[in-house]
Amino acid sequence: MYKYILERAGDLDWMAIVPLLIFTIVFAIVSIRALTAKKDYINRMASLPLDEN
């Protein structure tokens, strides 16, 4: 199965590569930012639904 998927991936032309690249970059930035965000900020955000009256 995975072989088949990989073979198929060879059909991609630049039209498909560009979006993949863009996504990879966006994903990398978002992940780094999210993972390095300060703990107290994250905790405060996470508690937003709970801290109303």
Next chain:
Amino acid sequence: MTQIEKFSYDNKSVRNFAVATAFWGIIGMTVGLWAALQLIFPALNFATAELSFGRIRPLHTNAVIFAFVGNGIFMGVYYSLQRLLKTRMYSDLLSKIHFWGWQSIIVAAAITLPLGLTSSHEYAELLLPIDILIALIWIVFGINMFGTILKRRENHLYVAIWFYIATWVTVTVLHIGNNLVVPVSFWHSYPVFAGVQDALVQWWYGHNAVAFFLTTPYLGLMYYFLPKAAKRPVFSYRLSIIHFWALIFIYIWAGPHHLLFTSLPDWAQSLGTVFSIMLIAPSWGGMLNGLLTLRGAWDRVRNDPILKFMVVAITAYGMATFEGPMLSIKSVNAISHFTDWTIGHVHVGTLGWNGMLTFGVLYWLIPRIYNTKLYSVKLANTHFWIATLGTLFYTIPLYWAGWTQHFMWKAFVPEGYLQYGNFLETVTAILPMYGIRAVGGTIYLLGVFVMVYNLRKTIVAGSLIENEAAEAAPRVQHVKVKGEHWHRWIERKPITLLLFSTIAILIGGLVEFFPMVLVDENVPKIASVQPYTPLELEGRDLYIREGCVGCHSQMVRPFRWEVERYDIMGDAGYSKSGEFIYDRPFLWGSKRTGPDLHRVGKKYQDAWHFSHMREPTTTSPGSIMPPYPWLYENDLDVSLLPAKIRALQMLNTPYPEGYDEKALQDLEKQAAEIARGLKEESGYVDDLEKKEIIAIIAYLQRLGVDIRPAPAAVK
């Protein structure tokens, strides 16, 4: 210390949307059940045009998606947005217009779809006047939501709100993109794109209707209501950030997975596959984030029906989003596409994820806004088990049916012939499965009635707090500090967030469409393919009106077993993209309850179609296709013909100049010819040439003819 401000939350709108959710849920699922029953007992359409399967199938899908889930979204958004932002909805008037506007759209849909007023684009069946109304009401919702965001007292936008914003933007873009049409009359219009391009636009829409109507807003609801019900914050807020961006970014590209092995260019199909497989990651990230929120609270899950509903909903979400990427792999899609496997997948998502989450939210929210306790926790528990059982009874037989059907479709005997050359054998084989599915649907629906009873009792016992008092400090405007965290900056600025999500979803859409629309070579022309004759064109519009596309595909895929079955004459092969260039809209279909029709032209005599459409069992014993007696009574309405020709000419269909004036003559001539043939053979009724059935026959006899080598292609 800052001054504390007093204000109130609008619960009345929430209540209204909640009632509408339950009400339309029952209506939509009843219609679904009815459709399910018609597949076993075709007589249940009472030979009435308005009640026939092809017309009520879209009624079901529109009612459950836009009325049941739609109102569910608004209920959840109106409740959570106010509380997350510590402010009342922006405008009570807009809330009212939104509510009543949306309900009137639903009523308009419930009237027009049975009348056969449909665009035939799945999940976008409604016609232009209603589409415009939808756009207006959607904008009202947008203004109300962004107004609320702008006057908020809480600086930070919780992740649920991002999902709401992304939903709003994307649905706006999708709705406009998929409804680009050239109007012919008040109701009638032709899509700007034809054939393959129309298909691509439609499934870019259709897929994202699933993604941004059934998924992202509900993920927003999950991120709010699950922590509320569990009384603990979400497992990982960091994960939710990644979940959000990855999901909306990838979702938008995956549309072509609905068109694998069709005439869509290969690169577009591969793109759809790759992005669909990548979708597992954010989807499961979201699911795990939901389930892990309950870590250490599983003892509560055992006793609390609300949490149970939510757990099963999130699990179903996980199953559907694991299955979906699998279905996007070409070799798996070769099996699932056009079969009941798709229908099974759909209902794991909708009954499991959307249904269960909606029920959970309703049980949580109604007692709160009515300032009372749920009438019966026990009944809610019962409902939970009923709903779970119903979902299982609905979906499992359909997987079985889907696989059975596929393997029967492609079975060859050693001599090289199809083992089940008669398509009908592959239908009757799965009727018992359809029976069990209908039982499952009944059980599930029963559960909804139990819920309505329980909530009704709850409502009577309490009293609605229309304006719930609240207080909060006014918002402190953040001053941007140097080196401030990027993400903090973005979530503080709703407009920026809006912009970024728009860019994220637009990139995907544009990369898909532009090459298709601009690069001519993507749709190789076939010289012998000619525009439809006026009679065929009218017949095609009747095919659309009757919703034939709900059961019949027009797409022979490039498999030996499909070509062998459908290309009876052996000279046309599988469907080529160049064959569809005059198809507005495209009619490839997504479910093959009946056989493919793309090569049906000249396969049978006119007289065969004439008998078959009146009573399918006369030519095909055991068929579950509904009869169409009204086509034999109604005169064909040709009043729009000149306008239709002109609209198509505007879209570059090469009818000769001034043809709009001559079209009627040609139509009458062709009709008279067909009618003469039928009369000679069987001496049928007078005025036959004027009846609708003649146009449908003309259209059916044209399908796939052009691509055959001469002389068949001479028209």
